[in-house]
Amino acid sequence: MKIAVIGAGLAGLTCAGQLSAHGHSVTVYEKSHSAAGRMSTRETELGGFDHGAQYFTARQPAFQRQVAAWRKSGLVDLWKARFVTLEAGVTTVAGRSSQRFVAVPGMNALGRHLAKELDVRTGQRVTRIESYHGGWLLRVSAETVAIEASAGPFDAVIVALPADQAVALLEAVPTMASQAGRARMAPCWSLLLGFEQELKLGFDGAWVKNSRLAWIAHDASKPQRRPGEHWVGHASGEWSAEHLEDDPERVKEKLLRAFHSATASDVQPVYAAVHRWRFAQAVEPLPSTCLWDPQLRIGACGDWFAAGLDGAGRIENAYLSAAALAESFAA
Structure with a gap:
């Protein structure tokens, strides 16, 4: 399966790494110029x-x-x-x-290690996710390119961004966007x-x-x-x-x-x-572990999910949320 992961923080890199280990073709898009997110x-x-x-x-x-x-x-x-x-x-x-x-x-050393074996496209901001013939296209902007480009199609998309940023990208799935908006x-x-x-x-x-x-x-x-x-x-x-x-x-x-x-x-x-x-x-935080729609093959993960812990915002929340979403592909 060809999968796009948006966000190269711990959640995105964890999910991407586990999906890649299961044989999927994974591309990670990160707006910053390096991986690690808030573990910077x-x-x-x-x-x-x-x-x-x-x-x-x-x-x-x-x-x-x-x-x-x-x-x-x-x-x-x-x-x-x-x-x-x-x-x-x-x-x-x-x-x-x-x-x-x-x-x-x-702290950024862990992100660099997790990104080492992945296809991570830094300096590329995903501005929109669009439905395309049963899959997904991404609209991507970069400082070095004057106009936005399309990436894909992808069989599945994972949004591993802070909740406020995830809401905008999940507009293609209003129910999921509404759930993310509660965090x-x-x-x-x-x-x-x-x-x-x-x-x-x-x-x-x-x-x-x-x-x-x-x-x-x-x-x-x-x-x-x-x-x-x-x-x-x-x-x-x-x-x-x-x-x-x-x-x-x-x-x-x-x-x-x-x-x-x-x-x-x-x-x-x-x-x-x-x-x-x-x-x-x-x-x-949201009380769940992650968001995942198996029919549309789109989901979200991050430290804004409780993931079975008391509270959120921890690195452990990000890891558990990402691992749970990766497991959802095999379910």
């Missing part, structure tokens, strides 16, 4: 910054087995970090919880900071209360990272939504002040940048 790492002169997903946990046996395989292959390692809660200048040590894993040497995702502004001198904050990751920032992490504390005082902060969903269209320089200024306030440190960074994620976290 920004490379700078100071080293890499994991400015998207920070880590992941494994709760379901199926994902635990996959993580174990990744660890055996040297793709993933355990982040043995010191976690705290920060509020009004007071630090509280966080209680024990699940093990936290990271890809090495950066709600929150944005996030990320802050990237590099310092010449050690801050000596006494922790590696912190959940911040009553602040513009909801999370800060010493990125260099993760295994196989380049040494240095590299920090990543994530603004809260509420603050990010309120300031979604603000000038990035203004956002950087505000979040840097929030970082200094939360850490009680006035050391100025030698590197500072922000990144806007429009669809960062599923705050109202």
Whole structure:
């Protein structure tokens, strides 16, 4: 079967890889210039910054087995970090919880590995899915081409994008588009900071209360990272939504002040940048595992499905959703 997968984040790459392993011809379309989605790492002169997903946990046996395989292959390692809660200048040590894993040497390394054996077309944005003689055609735009082109026909299409983006592409199947529209995702502004001198904050990751920032992490504390005082902060969903269209320089200024306030440190960074994620976290997930229409052969997967977990927006949700959709082809 000839299948198109739209989106080269973890969900899209997982689904594509499993379909390819079962003998299908799979083509992955990705609007960005690299695979990984929100498991991204920004490379700078100071080293890499994991400015998207920070880590992941494994709760379901199926994902635990996959993580174990990744660890055996040297793709993933355990982040043995010191976690705290920060509020009004007071630090509280966080209680024990699940093990936290990271890809090495950066979060995007896992996406690059999964994409290695796949036909991934980066820099190509799918703008429309059209029915065509029992199959599907894609309308595709690229920065290097002045006009849109058609791709296909395909026997099946998988949409592995954030829910808000999936809705527009699923217009060809109104019922499915309506279902995807029930999920709600929150944005996030990320802050990237590099310092010449050690801050000596006494922790590696912190959940911040009553602040513009909801999370800060010493990125260099993760295994196989380049040494240095590299920090990543994530603004809260509420603050990010309120300031979604603000000038990035203004956002950087505000979040840097929030970082200094939360850490009680006035050391100025030698590197500072922000990144806007429009669809960062599923705050109202769909209770199902994925969407799939066996007659029309079109479906959707991603971290905006609960996939049997309590909550959504995790890397585990993306994996379980994608694996379930791939299994639907054999059903």
